Amino acid sequence: MAGNRYRFAFALVTMALAMLSAAVAGEGVLRLAGYEPRIKNVMHYYANHDKYGWVMQPNLHARKINYSISTDSEGFRIPESGVSDSNGGIILVVGDSYTFGMDVQYTDGYYSQIETLLASSGTRLRTRTVGIPGWSPFQYRDRVDDYLESEDSKQLRCIILGLTLGNDLDPPPDPAAFEQAKPFIEDGYLVGDWKTGHVRAPWQEEGLLRRLLFAVETETATGSLAARAASQPVVRPLFESIGLARRVGTLAPEFLGKSSTKQGWNSTLPVLLDIGRISSRREIPLIILLIADPAQFYLPEKDRFYVNEVVRRDLRAHDILFADPSLQLSLADYNRGSPHWNVEGHRKAANALVPVLRSVVH
DSSP, X not given: OHHHHHHHHHHHHHHHHHHHHHHHHHXXXXXXXXXXXOBOOGGGGEEEETTTEEEEOTTOEXXXXXXXXXXXXXXXXXXXXXXXXXXXXXXXXXXXXXHHTTTSOGGGSHHHHHHHHHHTTTOOOEEEEEEOTTOOHHHHHHHHHHHTTSGGGGGEEEEEEEEETTGGGSOOOOHHHHHHHOXXXXXXXXXXXXXXXXXXXXXXXXXXXXXXXXXXXXXXXXXXXXXXXXTSTTTHHHHHHHHHHHHHHHHSHXXXXXXXXXXXXXXXXXXXXXXXXXXXXXXXXEEEEEXXXXXXXXXXXGGTTXXXXXXXXXXXXXXXXXXXXXXXXXXXXXXXXXXXXXXXXXXXXXXXXXXHHHHHOO
16 A cells, blocks of 8 residues: 555656656747746736826836736836927827736837828827736826826827726726725736725735735746737637626626616716816816727627727717727727737727827827
């Protein structure tokens, strides 16, 4: 009996050593082939914020699988080359992960592309993007309010707000619940939000294990390759399918009237009106960019942009300017397995924004 236990233990140790040797050998081959470690997930780089809940880590310079991230001293994304002079003025662009530019280089984001398009007609303005993944309209309002108190706001010519027709139509948090959910960030990870409270994934309970997994993902070529594989079209959609199915249902016209989406829009609109009043006091134009949820493209064509129609109708009723590139978009303009625009999606958004911008910024 004892002999069997020893043989089993020996086999187990031998197997572990073989796996470790294979991993080391694989790491060596990948390094020799020039495959460098890359950052797996932008969500590892959050930081707590007393007022907004969270921002990105300040003064960050990091690489994800297919793009780089740089932030300023406040934790907002900036070009990798640094912030240029404002020239003729500033356009403030506020929003969530679309306006952060998830999955694209800074220069490919719609906020950057409008600079180029405006410059081609002789209008030189600099965009200042303050998009943070996971933010909601009440955080947009707080950030706009704070920015208008800053020295930079003296050069402000326009505000663009990227409104995602999905999570931005969720009901806003109760202020007490938002405070109770803090802190949102631990060790750079988003471990809770105002919808779910302060929660952890089971594996996050062990700080050592969390740090070990993060080190493997970011410091080894093997972990980076695994992260790249998980982002591929065959794998990543599996992680998106449940959320996508839920959003398709809530965005359909037959459900909209009785779903949280309708309740959320009725709560979001007053926040947008607040932002409009804040900007109008400074005589700063506000433009809302409508960002279609990819789930909408799974709806029948006649129902696809019903949410857009509701939002556009209410914005017109309150004389709020908007741009809606949705009719020019298709699923091909979103990253596969991700709800975010690719470069082409950002280009179409910029093209939709520029005519509206030219009507208010000269």
